[in-house]
Amino acid sequence: MTAAQDDRTDAGLAERLAAARERIAAAARAAGRDPAQVRLLLASKRMPVDVVREAVLAGGDLLGENTVQELVAKAPELAPLGAELHLIGHLQSNKVNATLRWAHCVQSVDTLALAERLSRRCVATDRDLDVMVQVNVSGEPSKSGADPEDAAELAAAVAALPRLRLVGFMTIGANTDDEAVVRAGFTRLRDLRDAVVGSGAPGTTTATELSMGMSGDLELAVAEGATIVRLGTAVFGARPAPAPDGPIRGSSGAVARTRVD
Ligand SMILES: *Cc1c(COP(=O)(O)O)cnc(C)c1O
Numbered sequence: 001m002t003a004a005q006d007d008r009t010d011a012g013l014a015e016r017l018a019a020a021r022e023r024i025a026a027a028a029r030a031a032g033r034d035p036a037q038v039r040l041l042l043a044s045k046r047m048p049v050d051v052v053r054e055a056v057l058a059g060g061d062l063l064g065e066n067t068v069q070e071l072v073a074k075a076p077e078l079a080p081l082g083a084e085l086h087l088i089g090h091l092q093s094n095k096v097n098a099t100l101r102w103a104h105c106v107q108s109v110d111t112l113a114l115a116e117r118l119s120r121r122c123v124a125t126d127r128d129l130d131v132m133v134q135v136n137v138s139g140e141p142s143k144s145g146a147d148p149e150d151a152a153e154l155a156a157a158v159a160a161l162p163r164l165r166l167v168g169f170m171t172i173g174a175n176t177d178d179e180a181v182v183r184a185g186f187t188r189l190r191d192l193r194d195a196v197v198g199s200g201a202p203g204t205t206t207a208t209e210l211s212m213g214m215s216g217d218l219e220l221a222v223a224e225g226a227t228i229v230r231l232g233t234a235v236f237g238a239r240p241a242p243a244p245d246g247p248i249r250g251s252s253g254a255v256a257r258t259r260v261d
Contacts, residue, residue, distance in 0.1 A: 013051070013235070014058040017042075020234045027222035038222055041086065041211070043232035049074045055235065056083045064088035064107070064230055068095040075102035088170070088211075088230060090144045093117050105130035107170040107211050110146045115158040122163035130167045132211055133158060135192065137185035138174035145171060148188055155196045159203030168209025168227070169193050173217045182217050186210075186224035193225075 017040075025035035044052040045066040052063065056078060063078060065071040066089030075085055079102060086105040096117050099106060109115050109131045122129050133155045136145030146154050151169070159166040171189045173182045189212055196204050213221025215234035222229065 013054050016235050017055060017058050017060055020231050023234070024218060024222065024229060027219040030219070031223040033222065033225075038226060039228045041088070041228050041230045042235055043088065043214070043230045044074070044236065045070060045089070045232065047232075047236050049077050051236065053077060053081065056081045060235070062086070062228070066090075068092070068098050071102050072098050096121050100125065100127070100129065103129070105132065105167065107132040108134045108144060109158060110134045110136075110144055110154075112154060112157050115154075115161055115164060119161035119164050128163050128165055130165050131158060132168045132170045132209060133166070134170045135189055137171045137188045138181075140175060143172055148192065151192055152196055152199070155192075155207060156199065156201040156204060159196075159201060159207065164203075166203055166207045168207050168211060169196075170211035173212065173214065173221065179220060183220045183224060186212050186221050186226070190225045 021040060024038050024040055028035040028038050039062055041062045041064045042055055042060045043064045052074060061083055063083050064086045071085065071087060079085060084104045085102050086107050087099055087103045088107045091099060091106060091108055091114060093114055100121055106118065118129060133151055134145040135148055135151045136143045137148055155166060158164060169189050169192060171185065174185050176182060189210055193207065193210055196207050209227045210225050211228040211230060213226045213229035215231050218229045
């Protein structure tokens with residue numbers, strides 16, 4: 001660590017980011033995978049833009065926001081730093097235009113109607129968009145995502161739409177301490193990905209990403225083939241309180257532990 005970093009009030013953030021990367025790398029090695037195959041996405045929901053900017057400057061180049069409102073509020077400061085912005089929460093169809101201004105990828109596509117709307121808008125504005133199909137592998141009613149039974153068909157339909165590039169699949173692991181249940185959900189997403197990529201349907205060969213695993217279950221997800229893990233609390237949650245004149249963080253512990261927004 002350099003003296004400049006030592007002087008920063010947010011030096012702890014860089015350390016937690018490094019520790020999170022090491023945790024991911026250890027999980028990859030334990031699974032016999034190359035750590036370079038797993039990207040870290042910082043799930044920065046409800047974190048003030050100043051904090052998120054520090055994380056980007058510390059090397060966090062992939063960010064996910066849960067709401068279009070937060071995406072639009074933070075992106076003007078974060079996009080110029082070179083961060084790649086993904087939407088990882090539910091997208092209402094009336095917020096498609098705002099999303100497209102900033103999002104490189106929408107990971108939360110779970111209906112054909114939403115995908116069609118994104119596609120039409122991309123056609124109208126002459127641009128491409130990466131998308132993932134979000135799948136509710138646990139079946140928990142509180143979670144967004146397509147039914148696993150319907151997801152392959154949905155993915156094929158999405159992949160065929162103009163200007164959308166289907167890059168993979170996203171899920172939120174089951175909210176339980178039963179590791180076998182959590183892991184089975186991740187296995188299911190991987191099997192789905194393999195089936196879709198191997199289907200030969202137009203536009204599906206690019207659908208290789210598996211966005212799965214969060215602070216509490218990343219090891220299981222990496223063992224099952226995650227290519228992107230989305231971390232909030234592991235990077236942002238346990239840091240020391242901000243300086244008195246710093247940003248008001250609110251109850252980050254309670255908020256960040258919420259698994260679904
Ligand atoms: C909050 C959130 C995360 C990160 O959760 P942590 O448990 O804080 O790591 C990842 N993905 C989604 C969709 C989230 O809402």
